[in-house]
Amino acid sequence: MAEGHYFEDNPSVPSKVRQVPLKLKDLSMELDVDRGVFSGMKIDDGTQVLLVEAAKPGKAKTILDVGCGYGPIACAVARRAPAAKVWAVDVNARARDLCAANAKKHHLDISVHAPEDMPADQQFDLIVSNPPIRIGKKNLHPLLELWLDRLAPGGRAELVVHKHLGSDSLQRWLIEQGWPTTRLISRAGYRILVVKPRPERLKPSNAADDQTE
Ligand SMILES: C[S@@+](CC[C@H](N)C(=O)[O-])C[C@H]1O[C@@H](n2cnc3c(N)ncnc32)[C@H](O)[C@@H]1O
Numbered sequence: 001m002a003e004g005h006y007f008e009d010n011p012s013v014p015s016k017v018r019q020v021p022l023k024l025k026d027l028s029m030e031l032d033v034d035r036g037v038f039s040g041m042k043i044d045d046g047t048q049v050l051l052v053e054a055a056k057p058g059k060a061k062t063i064l065d066v067g068c069g070y071g072p073i074a075c076a077v078a079r080r081a082p083a084a085k086v087w088a089v090d091v092n093a094r095a096r097d098l099c100a101a102n103a104k105k106h107h108l109d110i111s112v113h114a115p116e117d118m119p120a121d122q123q124f125d126l127i128v129s130n131p132p133i134r135i136g137k138k139n140l141h142p143l144l145e146l147w148l149d150r151l152a153p154g155g156r157a158e159l160v161v162h163k164h165l166g167s168d169s170l171q172r173w174l175i176e177q178g179w180p181t182t183r184l185i186s187r188a189g190y191r192i193l194v195v196k197p198r199p200e201r202l203k204p205s206n207a208a209d210d211q212t213e
Contacts (some may be wrong), residue, residue, distance in 0.1 A: 004036065006069075007132050011036025011094050022072050024051055027079050031070055031102045037095040038069045038132075047072050047130045049190040050160035057081035060125035060155070064089070066147050067132050068112065071099030077128055078108040087122070088112045115146075123150050127157035127195075133165045141173065148179055148195055149203050157195040158184070167191040178202035 004012055013036040020042050022029050033040045039047070055077055057063055061084050065074040068088035078086040088110050090096050096112045103110035127147055133140060148157055161167035163186070171193050174181040178198035185192050200206055 005134075006036065006038040006040075006095075007067075007092055007135060008036070009091055009093060011092065015094070017098075022051075022076065024076065027076060029075060029079070029102075029106050031072060031075065032098055032105070033070045034094055034098055037092060037098060038067075040070075043072055044130060045188065046160045046162060046190045049185075049187050050128065050130060050158065050192060051076050053185050053187060054158045054160075054192050054194075055080070055128045057084055057126055060084055062122070062124045062152065063087065063126045063128065064124040064147065064150070066127060066129040066143070068099045069095045069130075071095075071102045071110070071112075073128050073130065074099055074110050074112075075102055075106060075108055077126070078103065078110050079106070086110045087118065087124070089115045089118060091115065123152040123155070125152050125155045127151060127155070129157065130160050133161060133170075137166075137173075144174070145177070145204070148174075149198070151195075151197040153197060155197060157193075159193045159195065160190050161193065163189050163191060167193065 015034050017032050017034050019030045020033050022031055022043055057077055063077050063084050063086045065088040068074045068090045074088040088099050100112040171181050180196040182194050183191050184194045
């Protein structure tokens, strides 16, 4: 593919910044996007479904957007929960720069990091994500495992996945791994999966303890 993948660490395609509108009932903002990042022409349909149907932080105090891209989800939740601490991670450096710039442009407090630069002990009341399904299960499963085991007790994750990209098999895998997972809604082929923390004894770091029980 001439332009590479949107999930490259450093996209080689020349930059060409443009603006896209993010319009929801409760908020409206213009966001900078670029070539070499996911959905660089408009808000992704799955992202729009997630923001309309879910991503409502309520009392969540710590929120994480996994695979933030240029930041539509992180910016929306930061606007909806101004008192919350919002974190955003992405492997793509250009996406991170855009997310940080969009947050600044809209006076939103979002901490944007490469995954390896996140504080290891930080937990989250809410994880929101349009996850990078196209990286394949071999990479996606460890990625989800890493962040879903950082859900705080009583927290939840909301993941939007298209049925043609394996939302139902992903839901089955999550349940098999011990995360209580339900489908919140199905809209235009997109499912929103709601994932609750799994019991401590099912986390890999505690697997040895589990065998001795
Ligand atoms: C489907 S896109 C969603 C982007 C953005 N949240 C949106 O809604 O437009 C998934 C994002 O995950 C990022 N990504 C891929 N692998 C990742 C990883 N291992 N850790 C964090 N982010 C990753 C990609 O670079 C991409 O920006």
